[in-house]
Amino acid sequence: MEENQYKDKLIDYLEGTLSEKENKEIEQKLAENEALFNEYDELRIIHDSMDKSVEFDSPVELSKDFYSMLDEEIEKENNNKKFGKSGQWLFTIKKTWNSSLPLRIAASVALFLAGFFVDKQIRMEQIQTEEVQSLRDELNTTKTLVMLSLLKQQSASDRIMAVNYTYEMNEIDQRIVDALSETLATDQNTNVRMAACEALIHYKEKVDVQDVLLTTLSNQDDPSIQIMIIDALISLEDKRAVAQFEQLLEKQDVIDIVRNKAQEGIGLLL
Known part of the structure; x- marks a missing residue:
């Protein structure tokens, strides 16, 4: 289905007139296409605000x-x-x-319109902060499921695509952290492991991600990944990393550039 066809069906999707198969196709496309999601987001706000708009009585007193x-x-x-x-x-x-009857009518209409538009603005803000957030959470869940599914594919490019999905999420949960950690530890493709490492570092402020970076350093043998993790731990100023750096220095197969970076990190954190 072409993108324009998806756009034409957004209103039908909001009205609930599509088949279950068409609904799933639309939801999948919304999870993949940010531009289409933004357009759906705007239509959803207008649609809901029209449904929930109320009539106001003029101030008779x-x-x-x-x-x-x-x-x-x-x-x-x-x-x-x-x-x-x-x-x-x-x-x-x-x-x-x-x-002056026209003056009284004009004043009444003006107050009515002012109250109407103020209420509409309040309702729009409520929609944006509540219902739109709820929709984004649902799409975030959909992206998570798609990401976990793609990580199981044989194609390395599919697995990299799965990792890149994490950058589009408002928040990553423990399932995502565990999946990225496992990919970094076990994937046979260097580029996929590199992508997983970069994604974890992107969320390095999360405590559970910091724990993953600490425990996985000594198990990595790719110098590029080792240096990326060392730099991330140094930037976090996590003194727990000193023990991991010292453990890395004890390994005989660590190349000089990694060894020097680990020694630099120990000096900065102590």
Whole structure:
């Protein structure tokens, strides 16, 4: 199905008129195509806000309240014997208000529209912070399932694509961390292991990812991956890395550039 065909079916998807097979195709495409998702996101907001819009009653007590306010102000001015420009100004407003039906209608309409659009804005913000976030969470789950499935493929390019999915996720859960850790430790392809290492380092602020980087360093034999992990641990200023660096230095097959980087890390962290 061409991309334009997917776009044409977004409204049907929102209305729930597609078949189960078509729904799955749309959901898969939304998980893969960010531009299509953004367009769906906008349509979803408009669709939901239209469904949830409410009618407002005009403020029928507007004239009565306004008259009372004017009477109180004028009476106060009279009681204080200050019926000067202030009193005349209030009197003029009351006279104009009483004699001008269009003015009263216009004021009522203006207040109604102001209240309507303020409410619409509030509702839009609620949709964006609640319902849109819920949709993103659902798509994040879909991407996770796709990622885990692609990691099992024989093609190295498919497995690299799976790893790259993690960059599009709002948050990675323990399943993703475990999958990347296993890929880094066991995948037979150097490029796939490198991609998994870079993805883990991208989320190095997570404690469970830091633990993975610490434990996997001594098991890596690729100098490029070793240096990437050492640099990441140094940037985290995690003193636990010192023991791992020392353990790495004890290995006889570590090349000089990696050995020097590990020694540099020990000096920086101590």
